[in-house]
Amino acid sequence: MQLGGEVEELYFGAACARGPRSVCFYAPRQPEPLAVDYLALLERARGAAAALGERLSPGEPYLLLAENDLDTVVAFLGGLLCGALPAPLSPPLGLGGLEAWNERVRALAADLSCRVVVGRPEHLALLEGPLGRVPCDAFPLSAPPSPLSAAGLSHVQLTSGSTGRSKGVRIAHRNLAANLFHIGWASDVTDADRVVSWLPLYHDMGLVGVLLFSLYWNLDLVLLSPVDFLARPVRWLEAIHRHRGSLSPAPSFAYPYVAHRLRGRTPSVDLSSWRIAYCGAEPIQREAVQRFVDALAPCGLSPGTILPCYGLAEATLAVTFAPWGRGLRAAAVSRQALGEGTVAPALGPEDGQELVLLGAPLPEIELELRDAEGRPADAGRTGEVWLRGPTVTPGYLGEGPEADAAGWLRTGDLGCWVEEELALIGRCKDLLIVRGRNHAPVTLEWAAEGVEGVRPGSAAAFSCYDAASGTEAPIVACEVAENESDWSRGAIGRQVEEAVLRRTHLRPREVLLLDPGAIPKTTSGKIQRSRVRELYLSGRLGGEQR
Amino acid sequence: MTAVALSERLRALVAEQLSLPVEEVGLDLDFEAFGLDSVEKVELLARIEDAFDVVVAPADAVHLATLDDVVRYLALRRA
Known part of the structure; x- marks a missing residue:
């Protein structure tokens, strides 16, 4: 088969x-998968590119209602081959929520200046409003090769902003070329590797x-639906x-989630082939991920498989990798010192705060x-x-570059070096600053969530x-069942206060x-801390105080 | 199964899924207003499908905004 231009190459x-x-x-509920080889995929993508190229101009973004299926992958790759920019997002999921979903689509289309939505006919039928609809099941099955050079943009990655309004990160082919190469290099990838995933195609991971x-490394891929994963x-x-x-x-929440849903049962599976379980996308709670490792050790899962x-997205995807094969490793640093912005060994178990080590930056990335x-x-x-570095993206749609004139991108993440590896403390703007000391909100939140009720x-x-x-002063808000009696609410409140104090040495006001x-x-289930604070300050955060 | 029995069974299932006392789960429970995130909504739908042995097409699921909607949908399917 002859390849066309640089994008196809x-x-x-x-x-x-x-x-x-x-x-x-x-497919959901289908026991047997549909297999498509990558050159057959390329043929289909060329067909999609021909159709999309008639509706969209080069460089024009389009919303893509993304499921983990062939039509979505073809509709995505078709965009790359004609130079239009797919912006994948989730179709409506689960029960209800149609109005909220339509509102989100409307806001996205406005913010990103998209005129067109591509998706399955049954999802397009749920759309309200004047957006152009392009069904992804009616593209030609083939077309001539794409001559497109890889000098430009590939697609748009939607990120859930903390204020609820998504931004579209422009990703360039050169960003992908660099990151995909280095991820493979850091993973010691060979063509015996096989990728298995349920991650939704609208998330950057x-x-x-x-x-x-x-695709880049030409590895066999097995794609499950995220809905099937959550269901079972x-x-x-x-x-x-x-x-x-x-x-x-997987994002780090998925590991304890699986352990929890197993409910102590050991599945009859052999996981000895699984050599890397990438774990990232959010702060990693070591003991939570450890529950997964422990639950699946009898299935041949090696502890060295977990790779924090x-x-x-603003740096394409991966920035640092822990050394592969090492597994989960956390350092106990001094909570007191960390509060003052320094890294020092813990003075004793009372003073210890665990930080998971996230390794060194990938090659060519300066951090x-x-x-x-x-x-x-x-x-x-x-x-x-x-x-x-080469993975820093050109900026958000509709805005100039995020990086400064010297090419440096500010991430908003607070971190430190521990034993020459990066450790993350939290988002800078989410930090609690109490008596001049910094505290990561997750440490208080994880303590509160350990309380029954x-x-x-x-x-x-x-x-x-x-x-x-x-x-x-620190404030902790959490949800309990609506009709907990006054007595048990009182008990839960006291227990939360004690748990937080014990773990963090901070007494919530x-x-x-x-x-x-x-x-x-947010729509992906992340807590919007700044919004919680806003509601609290304006007296609109419901419920009773302890 | 009568509509009443169906409602009771559904309320019990939802109560268990959401870790709530069943008295607190009314048929007017609105999933979005209740604050279920997308993971919880997908999980709940999967449990309803398993318990009642139905497959709910996504295009139908999206219109089931309250427990009452689910009861009516299930009753129709079983009729």
Whole structure:
């Protein structure tokens, strides 16, 4: 097969040179997958490119309602081949929510200046409003090769902003070429590797880390639907077993989630082929991920399989990788010192705070920790992560470059070096600053969530100016069942206060026990801490105080 | 199964899924207003499908905004 221009070379060159591998799609509730080899995929993508090129101009973004299926992958790759920019997003999922979903689509289309939505006919039928609809099941099955050069943009990655308004990160082919190469290099990838994943293709870990990664390296890929994973998480493990998967990524919440859903049962699967379980996308709670490792050790899962990593869409995907084969490793640093912005060994178990080590930056990525004024942080001090290199993206749609004139990108993440590896403390703007000391909200939240009666994943910690003490004071809000009696609410509130104090040495000035649903979250379930704080300050955060 | 029995069974299932006392789960429970995130909504739908042995097409699921909607949908399917 003859390849066209640089874009086809970049993503299909390896398949062409070495004989194409395949992607297996598991449709919801279908036990047997559909297998399509990468050159057959290229044919279909060319057909889609011809059709999309008639509706869209080069460089024009389009919304793509993305499922983990063949039509979505073809509609995405078709965009790349004609130079239009796919912006994948989730179709409506689960029960209800049609109005909220339509509102989100409307806002996205306006913010990103998209005229067109591409998707399955049954999803397009749910759309309201004047957007152009292009069904993805009616593209020509083939077309001539794409001559497009790889000098320009590839696609748009939607990120969930903390204010609820998504931004579109422009990703360039050169960003992908660099990141995909280095991820493979750092993973010691060989063509015996097989990727298995349920990650949705509208998240960067799924789109870049699974789909484009497998194409670039010409690796067999097994794709499950995220809905199937959530409905029955053991399917993930069964697919790894069945296909002898060796590489599979997930956000760190997924690991304790699987352990929880297993409910003490050991599945009859052999996971000895699984050599890398990438773990990232959010702060990693070591003991939570450890529960997964422990639960699946009898299935042949090696503890060295877990690979903690750090990255962000604004830098394409991956920024740092822990050394592969080492597994989860955390350092106990002094909580006191960390509060003052320094890294020092813990003075004793009472003073210890665990930070998971996230490894070193991938090649060609420069990473610096800087203080709030943008000056390099002194050795041994925490600082904001700034990045420079070929994976720093050109900026958000509709805006200029995020990176400064010298190419440095400010990430908003607070980190520190521990034993020459990066450790993340949290988002700079989410930090609680109490009596001049910094505290990562997750440490208070994880403590609160350990109390029985507190709804899992519902705790939010923030700080507010307290006139009485003349300083910021910590507040913890979490959800409990609506009709908990006054007595048990009192008990839960006290227990949360004690748990937080024990873990963090901070006594919350208030513990708010709210009804289910009171804590605002993004569509992907992340707590919007700044919004919680806003609602609290304006008196609109429901529920009673302890 | 009568509509009443169906409602009771559904309320019990939802109560268990959301870790709530069943008295608190009314048929007017609105999933979005209740604050279920997308993971919880997908999980809940999967459990309803398993318990009642139905497959709910995504295009139908999206219109089931309250428990009452689900009861009516299930009753129709079983009729």
